[in-house]
Structures are given as structure tokens and as C-alpha cells.
Amino acid sequence: VEAKRESRPARGAPQNPLLAMSIMSYNGAAIIAMVGKNCVAIASDLRFGINQQQTTAVDMKKIHKIHDHLYVGLSGLATDQMTLAQKFKFRHNLYKLREGRNMKPETFAHVVSNVLYEKRFGPYYAEPVVAGLDPVTGEPFITGMDLIGAMAPTTNFVVCGNNEESLFGVCESMYKENLEPEELFEVIAQCLLAGVNRDCLSGWGGVVHVISKDKLITRTLKGRMD
């Protein structure tokens, strides 16, 4: 879902009828999550831009840890992404205090969906990707969502960001089922780097987390810095 609005030129500046910006491409992001054998991987790019043209930071991770086996990546408007990350942390902390245990990924995905739908008619301009393992059984779970909380759980991969078509393309070509953590890392890393290369709003390297029951692999990727 893309929310388009006409960008308003500064007072006194000449009108440019060709300038129409989508709020979802104001900052830029690319996120992929994949399912492997008893593991999940989630990766994002590191670019943080303002008003599309200006790259302001190259270490902006869009993936947030909820607990040891649950991560959420958020694309879209950066300020909404940051606020939502805080809201999700808030909800999970209270859940953990009251229940005495961590949230299951499906439960968390529903919480995310609810938080987004609460703002159905004035939404957060962020699209999340949830990736995690069931804390008890270790079963992998990933899902993507639109900005008003429609979940789309799959058993292979989800992508979101500015260049979804490219990301889908590389994932479709390179993804295989039942990959071991190290293999999954290779695949998701290559998919991310290839996917962001054709998008000027995402890139500048990447970060990958591969989550297995007893191990976490986190690596930063070096890509084309442009």
C-alpha cells in the first residue's frame, strides 16, 4: 500500500507539478526475512536519508530485538519506525512482566497488527516484518504486514521497503527451503545486497541476524556505498 500525497513546495518557491512524493519513500529502507531449517534470518539495509535526496546516516538499523528469539524490522517513515519500535518494546515488556515468559512470534505479530490497525484512519507510515522462533518448540515464524496491519504469514520469505519488486525478484531466484544457518546467511545477504543495488533509497551496507534456538549470528555487510 502506498500513500501518495502532493509535496508542498516552500512558500515563494516556484511550483513544480511533477514533484509528487510518497511518504513511504521519504527515508528509504529495504528489509528481508527468510525461513531456514530451525532458524530464521532477518536483514536490513543501513541507509537513512532525508527528503529522498540527502543521505544523513549510514548506520541506521531498521531491525529491533524484542527478545532473544524475536526480531521486528520496520520500513517506511523513520520517525514512525522509531516510535513503533518503542511501542512494541513497551508492549512486550509488560507482557513479560505479567505472563512471566516471552511472547510467541505469532502473538507478537498480532500485537503489531493491532497497534497498526488502531490507527486505521490516520496510520503509522511503517510496514513491519516480524521474524522469530517459537520460544518453546523453536518453530520458525515470519510475516510481513502493510501499514494498517494486514498480516501475510508465509513459510519462505517476506520483503518490504522501497524496492519491493527487486527484493522479491532476487529472493524468488535465490531462496531454497531448509537451509542451515550459515547457508541462510549467505542467501539472505546476497539477496539484500543485490536487491538494494537498483534502489537509490536503500543500501549503504546491511545488517543480518540469523536466529537459531541456541545461537545468534549477527553480521554487518559491506556493500556499494551509494
Add this chain to the structure above:
Amino acid sequence: MARRYDSHTTTFSPEGRLYQVEYAIEAISHAGAAVGLRTNEGVVLAAEKKILSKLLETSVASEKMCKLDDHVAVAVAGINSDANLLINSARLFAQRYAAGYSEPVPIEQLVHHLCDQKQGYTQFGGLRPFGVSFLFAGWDKSSGFQLYQSDPSGNYAGWTATAIGANNQAAQAILKSEYAPSMSLNAARKLALKVLKQTMDSTILMPEKVEMCEVARAHEVPSEKHIRFRMASDKELEELCGLANSATLPTS
């Protein structure tokens, strides 16, 4: 004389007393004792369990201790259902603070918020006060390890060592003579159980009758990430109770 002025919380007596608040404080002196000690390595809370039954399902929830956030916990003395309400309010306050400031809530602010709530029930609305006293144990970056005590009136104070609940005067007397601010966390754990043993009715301290928790450093460096709340395990309690039962207290 007192009977005329003790039904409404929002009325002073001619002697300038709030009887309902005093009665609430009296209610807590019948509750299970809780003792807290602060050291440079952490804060220890120990409490006597009053509800004991083989039929009781001991799940994750504890009777006396409660975690409010990763860096702060409370021990409860008084009416548990009243305490649950306040604990929920404290947890929400702590999370809202963390969401707004991106840092853990400073302990005194949390205590203050809870006490303001308690005070409200002594001044507005005509509702009875909360019959709960708390011992807060926590750590924050600016003030380090802290121990606070609050009562139904909404008063609170910071302590190096204190006790609430049944026989708390006896407990405080022992703490006065035996507590030293330079104690190690281990010594504080032992002293906490020694004090409980003296204030409880039984001659032998049974591990099933006590609970203990601490907010302490997990590693050497006292950064926010390394402070954690921990409930004492059954094995640990058994060990410490054994020590308390064999030790003899010096005559004061």
C-alpha cells in the same frame, strides 16, 4: 472519641490524626514480614510467606516479591489485591517512562508516583487507603543501588536497611546493630534471613516459608544492561536457611 472521626478518610480528628490511614498501617503490622538491605553490590529483599499450603500451585507468581522492571523490584506487606493494583500501575509508569525517555525509570520517580497514588486515597474520593507497604529495591545510573520504603499514607523514605510487616521493630533493632553499609551482597543475604528468623514465630527457618530476591550487578561493570532482578532459587534458600538456623546471634 476516635469513633466519630475514623470512618471517613478525608476527615481529620480533633487531635490532627487521620484514623483511617493509621488503621491501614495497623493492618500491615499483621502481614508477613519483609526486610531489605542495601549494599554496594546490590539490594536484597527477603520476606516471610504467610500463605502456606501443600495444595497451593506455586507458579511463576510470587506472594511477596514482584518485578516492576528489569532494574527494580518490590516486596509487599499487606493486602495482596491492593498491592496488585499498585504494582500494575507501577509497571505501566515504568514502561511509559522508558518509551518516552529511552532509559530505565529512575527509582525515586517510580516510588514517588506510586506514593502520590496512595496519598490520593487519603485525601480525595472517600475511598479507603491501600493497605500495602512496599520495599522497593532498584538501581539507576544517577543514584546507584537504592532501597525505599512506602506506607499507606503515601510517605516514603530511602533506607540503607529496613523492615516492614509483623515484628518490624524487632527486625529494625537487629539491623541497627548488625548492618554495615560496606557489607557484601552475600553477607547481606545471610543477615536478611537471620533477621527474618528472629521475627518469625517459628524457631527454625524453613526454606518454604521464605522468599528472597535481589537487584544486583550481573557483571563487574555497573552499566544499565548488567543490572538484573533475580529471585533466589530453592537450593539457595535451603543453603541460607541452613546457615541461619545454625548461626547464633550475638546478645545485643
